Amino acid sequence: MLALFKSAPLLEDQEQQWLIDTFIWAVENFDAEYFTKQTKIILPTAAFFPDSVSSIEEMATNVFTRVTNYAGMSAWPIQLVAPQQLQPQVFPHFEFSNEIRGEGSHLIVPPSHKVSISFNPNQINQPQDLVASYAGTLATILIHHVGVLPPGGREYLPQAADALACFLGFGVMMSNTVYQFKGGCGSCYNPYANREAKLSETHTVFMHALISYFKNDKVSKKHLKPHLRGQFKKAQKEIKALVNNSANPLLLAYSPN
Template sequence: MLALFKSAPLVDEQEQQWLIDTFMWAVEHFDSDYFLNQTQIILPNSQFFPDSVSSIEDMAKKVFARVVDYAGMQAWPVNLVSPSQLTPQVFPHFAFQDSLRGESATLMVPANHLINVSFNQNQINQPQDLVASFAGTLATILIHHVGVLPPGGKEFLPQASDALACYLGFGVMMSNTVYQFKGGCGCGYNPYANRQAALTEPQTLFMHALVTHFKTDNQTKKYLKPHLRSQYKKAQKQIKAFINDSANPLLLALDEQKVG
């Protein structure tokens, strides 16, 4: 009888297992030391994005530079270009010394060409979508470079890119931009400005909550959209219960090393 009043988990058992497996895949292949010691939970505020801008191109350039910096990819030869300048390109091979990300990351051989990245001009009035889109693009570049498929294989690459963007610290904005409400009359709503999400809202929130479990973060709920806050709390509860019952040595070791 009491079971009737128990709330359902945010994600089902199969989704939970894939998300946790994908998080562990990210820890294994995308610089766990940087994640534990330097990754921040990036928030949509002036502390993280203090720049004033004078044009669409200026905004895109400054936001992109911030996202690259927070992702720890300063050493990566990525270059922002306008949409009209983006052409098909061959991904170059990189070799890094010491680590993939952070100040110690150094290219062993200079890249023979840059990786060009562009932006959606419609997202200028939806900066969280712009940030999340850039984060997803950088995640895709990281996956391409490492060359190790995520759990589930090639068909799960889009979902893995969203998950990895959360791992890079951008889970708040990834969660906030899965779906944009049209509003009462649709006034000002621009569907072309929305990023193309591969994970659902619950899945994205779960991955973000999994990341924040290992980080010092007291402000996530404040910056999530109101309808997501209770789901985030549910994800935290589900993750805590899972880790408490887990026998996964890597997950438990990571839990012991967490900051905060």
């Protein structure tokens, strides 16, 4: 009888397990030491993005620089170009001396050319979408460089890039930008400004909650959209129970408890 009053889990078991396996994949392949010692939960605040700008190009450049720094990828040969300048390109070979992220990340041999990425000018008035789009692009570049397929294989690469962007610390913005409400004023809504999310809101919130748990984060919840905070709280509760009952040494090693 009491089972009638138990709430359903946030995700199906196999969906939850994929996100957990993807976290493990990220730790094993994308610089666990940087994640442990330097990754921060990036918030949509002036403390993280303090720059004043006077043009679309300046906004795009400054945000790109901040996101690249927070991801630990400042040493990577990635350049931002205007949308009209972006051309088809072949991904060059990167060879790093030691770590692939952070201050210890140094290229041994300069690649034949830089990787060019661009921005969506429509996102200038939706900066969280701009941040999330950059984070997703950097995650895709990381995956391409490392060359290790995520859980589920090649067909899960787009979803894994979104999950990896959360691992890089951008889970708040990734969660907040999965879906944009039209609001009360139709003329204020610009569908062309929305990023193309590959994980649902619930999956993204769960992944962010997973990263937040291992980073012992106490503040990001209030920066999520109001309708996501309940999902985040529920995910936190489920993740704590899951880790406490887990025999996986990696999950236990990263647990803050």
